[in-house]
Amino acid sequence: MTDFIAPGQPGSKVNYLSRYDHWINGEYVKPDSGQYFENVTPVTGKVFCEVARGNAKDIDKALDAAHAAAPAWGKTSATERAIILNKIADRMVAHVEAIAVAETWENGKPVREALFVDIPLAIDHFRYFAAAVRAQEGSAGELDHDTVAYHFHEPLGVVGQIIPWNFPILMAVWKLAPALAAGNCVVLKPAEQTPVSIMFLMDIIKDLLPPGVVNIVNGFGVEAGKPLASSPRIAKIAFTGETTTGRLIMQYASENIIPVTLELGGKSPNIFFNDVAAENDAFYDKALEGFTMFAVNQGEVCTCPSRGLVESKIYDKFMGDVTARTKAIKMGNPLDLSTMMGAQASTDQLEKILSYLDIGKKEGAKVITGGERADLGGELSGGYYVMPTIFEGNNKMRIFQEEIFGPVVSVTKFDGFDNAMEIANDTLYGLGAGVWTRDMNTAYRAGRAIQAGRVWTNCYHAYPAGAAFGGYKASGIGRENHKMMLDHYQQTKNLLVSYSPNKLGFF
Amino acid sequence: MTLPSRVDYTREAALLLIKLSAINGPLMFHQSGGCCDGSSPMCYLKGEFRVGGSDVLVGELVIPELNEAIAVWMSASQFEYWKHTHLTIDVVDGRGGGFSLESTEGKRFLTRSRLFTDQEWAILENSPVKTGA
Numbered sequence: 092m093t094d095f096i097a098p099g100q101p102g103s104k105v106n107y108l109s110r111y112d113h114w115i116n117g118e119y120v121k122p123d124s125g126q127y128f129e130n131v132t133p134v135t136g137k138v139f140c141e142v143a144r145g146n147a148k149d150i151d152k153a154l155d156a157a158h159a160a161a162p163a164w165g166k167t168s169a170t171e172r173a174i175i176l177n178k179i180a181d182r183m184v185a186h187v188e189a190i191a192v193a194e195t196w197e198n199g200k201p202v203r204e205a206l207f208v209d210i211p212l213a214i215d216h217f218r219y220f221a222a223a224v225r226a227q228e229g230s231a232g233e234l235d236h237d238t239v240a241y242h243f244h245e246p247l248g249v250v251g252q253i254i255p256w257n258f259p260i261l262m263a264v265w266k267l268a269p270a271l272a273a274g275n276c277v278v279l280k281p282a283e284q285t286p287v288s289i290m291f292l293m294d295i296i297k298d299l300l301p302p303g304v305v306n307i308v309n310g311f312g313v314e315a316g317k318p319l320a321s322s323p324r325i326a327k328i329a330f331t332g333e334t335t336t337g338r339l340i341m342q343y344a345s346e347n348i349i350p351v352t353l354e355l356g357g358k359s360p361n362i363f364f365n366d367v368a369a370e371n372d373a374f375y376d377k378a379l380e381g382f383t384m385f386a387v388n389q390g391e392v393c394t395c396p397s398r399g400l401v402e403s404k405i406y407d408k409f410m411g412d413v414t415a416r417t418k419a420i421k422m423g424n425p426l427d428l429s430t431m432m433g434a435q436a437s438t439d440q441l442e443k444i445l446s447y448l449d450i451g452k453k454e455g456a457k458v459i460t461g462g463e464r465a466d467l468g469g470e471l472s473g474g475y476y477v478m479p480t481i482f483e484g485n486n487k488m489r490i491f492q493e494e495i496f497g498p499v500v501s502v503t504k505f506d507g508f509d510n511a512m513e514i515a516n517d518t519l520y521g522l523g524a525g526v527w528t529r530d531m532n533t534a535y536r537a538g539r540a541i542q543a544g545r546v547w548t549n550c551y552h553a554y555p556a557g558a559a560f561g562g563y564k565a566s567g568i569g570r571e572n573h574k575m576m577l578d579h580y581q582q583t584k585n586l587l588v589s590y591s592p593n594k595l596g597f598f
Numbered sequence: 599m600t601l602p603s604r605v606d607y608t609r610e611a612a613l614l615l616i617k618l619s620a621i622n623g624p625l626m627f628h629q630s631g632g633c634c635d636g637s638s639p640m641c642y643l644k645g646e647f648r649v650g651g652s653d654v655l656v657g658e659l660v661i662p663e664l665n666e667a668i669a670v671w672m673s674a675s676q677f678e679y680w681k682h683t684h685l686t687i688d689v690v691d692g693r694g695g696g697f698s699l700e701s702t703e704g705k706r707f708l709t710r711s712r713l714f715t716d717q718e719w720a721i722l723e724n725s726p727v728k729t730g731a
Binding site: 357 | 713
């Protein structure tokens with residue numbers, strides 16, 4: 092028996108509905124097509140509910156509701172909105188175990204991550220933006236004695252948000268919290284691989300928001316995501332995903348002249364300088380854990396530290412130690428608290444990872460550990476499990492250049508600071524990076540030299556609200572997780588006022 | 599001397615492409631990169647995705663049952679890291695990512711790769727590729 096009982100079983104904290112409709116205008120709405128698609132848990136590979144298959148008409152219905160709600164919602168005071176966001180946070184705290192189990196069942200992640208990381212971060216995110224919007228002020232600039240420029244923040248109105256499947260709730264909240272705090276109404280399209288975690292959350296908080304402020308339409312990208320992204324009725328589109336869809340979304344946005352924020356992934360270097368191993372102490376132990384962070388969320392993280400760069404002098408010792416740490420990763424039923432790594436989110440994700448294990452081997456990379464699908468036996472045999480894998484190779488190999496989005500790290504050695512920076516920056520992406528050293532001068536110089544939006548320094552995979560997160564290069568546009576995100580969801584209104592009673596004298 | 603092809607397809611992929619063509623019309627691919635559904639070949643109605651000077655035409659899929667070849671595109675910057683590998687567009691069960699057309703069929707296109715042989719690479723290494731400009 093697992094620590095948490097599987098949804099739908101007697102005594103479980105989670106009872107998913109057998110069928111989920113859209114959430115539009117404060118109520119469940121059946122899909123226009125009358126069609127539903129099956130939702131599979133990657134834990135066992137079995138169907139556990141059905142989900143509305145949305146289309147352009149459903150998106151329009153959601154946009155109608157959002158536009159109807161927007162004028163009143165946009166005029167609520169920041170105080171009122173902050174109170175609501177804090178109430179959402181409180182409600183989530185009261186249901187944290189159920190929400191965590193629900194997300195684990197749909198996504199496959201170990202419940203310890205959902206329970207202690209993802210959902211608490213989501214809760215804190217609502218609180219952070221409740222606070223940020225309360226503290227936000229416009230400005231008054233005295234341009235000259237008689238002329239004042241006032242700046243006010245105004246909501247954009249109705250925005251579209253397309254959510255990925257790797258953190259179905261946290262990624263939704265990263266986008267929802269600032270949008271709502273700033274006074275916008277939202278039409279949100281979850282990933283078709285994880286459509287109901289957010290519906291489960293919505294069901295818990297639904298009485299706290301006025302109808303039409305948040306609308307959720309499920310369905311396939313081409314049928315529901317595209318009509319949302321290309322709609323002339325949204326004032327902004329936010330997307331987390333990959334580069335081709337990111338470009339297509341920008342293309343649609345250009346047709347409507349609306350802003351986009353895009354988070355498109357990375358191939359993050361995790362750099363270990365020689366002095367990391369100067370002593371066999373707590374810091375060295377922390378660095379070994381930092382390397383092993385590639386297994387967090389089964390590697391399905393945009394900032395997965397999927398390139399390990401280890402300085403040559405410590406290479407053999409360090410690789411021996413991290414290989415032992417990696418082999419100690421406990422795979423198992425994600426509903427067990429002791430499970431460190433769960434299931435990949437979907438069968439197609441599993442297939443993709445296996446295709447990369449294949450090209451990695453064909454390119455001559457050496458498998459240090461793992462390298463195969465894992466069969467965990469029993470009912471988990473039908474689930475999507477991959478062994479944590481360490482490859483050794485060089486940075487020109489495709490496994491060093493593409494986001495595998497699995498528990499796979501590709502390791503190479505470097506000699507000296509310049510060589511480390513050269514390898515670290517030899518990538519199309521620039522989302523995250525890790526730097527490990529006991530020398531803070533080295534850490535600072537490395538952090539500034541790496542072309543990435545987030546450089547974890549002697550830590551990794553922390554996502555506190557208040558630290559800006561976003562990409563350089565092909566990793567995207569915009570920043571999340573910080574009060575500057577409010578700007579991405581607001582217009583600036585300038586009132587330029589003359590207090591002079593006298594004319595200019597031109598006419 | 600014929601130029602070796604850079605991209606091919608499996609019979610299963612061809613059958614799905616024939617079906618999608620019948621439903622939607624002429625098709626194209628753009629190979630994605632990055633997060634989540636990255637690395638997936640995204641299948642669109644021809645012309646849906648605007649290609650330009652920063653894209654290269656990796657190759658064209660000539661399927662006997664279809665009147666038009668299906669162009670396979672990729673960002674030029676990404677191609678620099680992929681150009682030494684031969685690609686095969688296959689299909690697996692699942693859901694197409696992004697706005698790719700096959701998701702409605704319960705399928706997902708998948709790019710499989712191999713290294714070019716020395717003979718192939720000797721020819722391809724210095725062969726120019728066409729851009730979308």
